[in-house]
Amino acid sequence: MSRFAFDRAHHDRAALLRPDEAWRERDPRVMVLGGEHVATIAGPALRWMDMADAPEGQAVWLGELDGRPHAAVVVDRVPQELEPVSLRMLAPMLEADEMSLAVHAVAMARWLAATPFCPRCGARTEVRSGGHLRHCPSCGASHFPRTDPAVIMLITDADDRALLARNPQWPEGRFSTLAGFVEPGENLEDTVRRETHEEVGITVGEVTYAASQPWPFPASIMIGFFGRAETTEFTVDAHEIAEAQWVTREELTAYGEAGTLVLPPPYVSISRWLIETWHGGEIPGRWT
Ligand SMILES: [Zn+2]
Known part of the structure; x- marks a missing residue:
């Protein structure tokens, strides 16, 4: 089974602490972010700081990780000295x-930034409940906060080949x-x-939930x-898909080793996880 970062919750959202802002008394360590850009230390590591040291912004209670309180401070733009990097x-x-904490924080930051006004009457709303409610x-x-559903699917055919496709914006391979x-x-x-x-x-035809x-x-x-295909002939919509192909497990391994096929990153990408789960193991080669 290939590793997958989203196979379970890693932090306790401790939502009961949201309504009366009691979480603020727990002295959480905070992540600073604006949009999808989070403060880091030299790029590869999240930068955690005390609430008192964070720039002014909208505080969001994230919850507890191993019993330790965590929050986010949402700002319009993360200062350059805090080394912002896109999640x-x-x-x-x-x-x-x-x-687990970072995707929660980025989702909240995007929602808070996008919805200052009441969609019912147009008045400016007030943030409550640790950032998770606009009144x-x-x-x-x-x-x-809303979450919009999208599906992502690995389609296989009767010969158990997998369908892979290339978006027109992606490079060859x-x-x-x-x-x-x-x-x-x-x-x-x-x-x-x-x-x-x-x-x-x-x-x-048949469609089965995976993760x-x-x-x-x-x-x-x-x-x-x-999903199980009932036909195999492609008619590609050129606006959404540049090319599509059926691959066997052996072909996928060979393409990966040769570097001629580039897949989404392992561990953090459900499309990679679907492909590796079908393949039965990790696939060699580069990723982007
Ligand atoms: Zn209103």
Whole structure:
């Protein structure tokens, strides 16, 4: 089984401490972030600091990790001296427990920055509950952080080959699984079938849930599936997919060793995890 950073929760959100701001008395160590950029020490490590040393911003209670309190301070822009790095770049370097805190913090930062006004009446809202609630003083509405579902799927055919595809924005040789957003009124299995048919013209029958991964860029959860193709001929939608191919396990190993196929990073990417789980082990070679 290949390693996966999101196989379980690593921090306790301790949500009961949110409402009366009691968590502030616990003297949490804090992460400073703005959007998806987090303060680091020289790039590869998260920079943790005392609340008193953090720049002014919106405090967010993250919870406890091994009994130790953790929070985030959300700012418009992380000062250069705190060495901001995008979590997308940093993720492969983080351990699962820090990743757990960081994806929570980035999701909260994106939501807080994007939703200052009440969507019901337009008044400016007040942040409450450790950053996890926006209250509207004008109409009384409560607004909570949202998470938008997307599916990501490894499709296999009757010969147990896997379907890999290349996005038009990716360089030659960079492949991944298919993915797409869930539409209103649609169940997840049908999203897998619809997106696969729209993107590569393949008809999918059986769909099985595999695992999921938070993806706070800005507010998604990637819900991972295995799907079984009932057809094998591609009709590629050139806007979404530049090329698609069926690969066997042996071909994937050979391409990885030769460096001709580049996959998403191991450990932090559910698409890589789906591919490796189907493959039955780690795949050699480069990643981006
Ligand atoms: Zn309102």
